[in-house]
Amino acid sequence: MMPRKNLLLASLSSFAIVIFIFFISFTIHSLTTSLTNIILLQQAPLIVNTQFTLLIGIFTRPGNFDRRHFLRLVYGIQSTPIARIDVKFIFCNITNREQRTFVSLEIMRFNDIIVLNCTENMNSGKTYTYFSTLPQILPTRYDYVMKADDDVYLRLEPLASSLQSLPRVDLYYGFVIPCPSMNPFVHYMSGMGFVLSWDLVEWIRRSNIPANNTYGPEDKLVGQWLNMGNKAKNRVSNKPKMYDYPGTNGKCSHELIPDTIAVHRLKKWEQWINVLRFFNVTKQLQPSSLYSISYD
Numbered sequence: 001m002m003p004r005k006n007l008l009l010a011s012l013s014s015f016a017i018v019i020f021i022f023f024i025s026f027t028i029h030s031l032t033t034s035l036t037n038i039i040l041l042q043q044a045p046l047i048v049n050t051q052f053t054l055l056i057g058i059f060t061r062p063g064n065f066d067r068r069h070f071l072r073l074v075y076g077i078q079s080t081p082i083a084r085i086d087v088k089f090i091f092c093n094i095t096n097r098e099q100r101t102f103v104s105l106e107i108m109r110f111n112d113i114i115v116l117n118c119t120e121n122m123n124s125g126k127t128y129t130y131f132s133t134l135p136q137i138l139p140t141r142y143d144y145v146m147k148a149d150d151d152v153y154l155r156l157e158p159l160a161s162s163l164q165s166l167p168r169v170d171l172y173y174g175f176v177i178p179c180p181s182m183n184p185f186v187h188y189m190s191g192m193g194f195v196l197s198w199d200l201v202e203w204i205r206r207s208n209i210p211a212n213n214t215y216g217p218e219d220k221l222v223g224q225w226l227n228m229g230n231k232a233k234n235r236v237s238n239k240p241k242m243y244d245y246p247g248t249n250g251k252c253s254h255e256l257i258p259d260t261i262a263v264h265r266l267k268k269w270e271q272w273i274n275v276l277r278f279f280n281v282t283k284q285l286q287p288s289s290l291y292s293i294s295y296d
């Protein structure tokens, strides 16, 4: 038989060991839990299981701060489970001191700007520089790359749905010009917003056909390159879901329709407001005691 004192010591030390083990396992448990949380958080986009990725490059100019701010709101409140969509603003070299500072601040806050090595222009090579530079500068590839204007309203959910079942390669998608044409092979997709599959972006980078032919209307040129290269066997013109704002451009325009993907030529705030109201965008606003906004 153990002496009483020894027994007390032994039970005290086993108690300490039990506490210790409990403490260790608790720590390990909370550690693994937080690690799992971190891993889950980091993988969230994978778990959602999006079907494809799309980069939308909105062509704009460094000085268009107000438009960018507005478009960040317009695209920031849209989402779709179908695709991972990144929206970035695209411009050429910044030449002005003030803009360098402001754009730097924007990048620090939003990280949604790509500055290409070109001089700002409409029809002398910005689109070529855009597509041909992307494979070199992007950290990852996308399934699709879009070029869009800053006066177009894109609805991301219907856009993603419309791409969902289309080929991921050799695809040229948009709104075919001329306006009345319903044949996606005649002639080219409007600059309002067209999509190329990643293989075509890489082809533009590699081939000397685009490199040799960069001056002229940018959207028309893309069509010419693809024709000359015998590329883009898959072509989709999404009429009537893409169009110009009513009354702004003859046969390219029609009334706003519910299943719209893109409305183009939104130059005036009044036009943007009509479009946002037509699609009930601000009706998603949650009621709150903090504000009361009534629409007439």
Ligand SMILES: *[C@@H]1O[C@H](CO)[C@@H](O)[C@H](O)[C@H]1NC(C)=O
Pocket: 117, 118
């Ligand atoms: C940018 O373009 C200019 C003119 O085309 C060229 O001289 C220069 O090397 C380019 N810079 C980079 C970083 O690619």
Ligand SMILES: *[C@@H]1O[C@H](CO)[C@@H](O)[C@H](O)[C@H]1NC(C)=O
Pocket: 093, 117, 118, 119
């Ligand atoms: C754009 O800016 C970079 C860096 O300042 C310069 O190296 C390049 O030559 C410029 N490119 C053009 C086309 O002006």
Ligand SMILES: *[C@@H]1O[C@H](CO)[C@@H](O)[C@H](O)[C@H]1NC(C)=O
Pocket: 208, 209, 212
């Ligand atoms: C590029 O342009 C040059 C000069 O016009 C021409 O000789 C050459 O054949 C063109 N290359 C291609 C691949 O079109």
Ligand SMILES: *[C@@H]1O[C@H](CO)[C@@H](O)[C@H](O)[C@H]1NC(C)=O
Pocket: 257, 258, 278, 279, 280
């Ligand atoms: C907007 O909401 C109204 C009223 O609820 C509805 O009648 C209309 O169809 C909606 N418009 C669109 C484009 O969904």
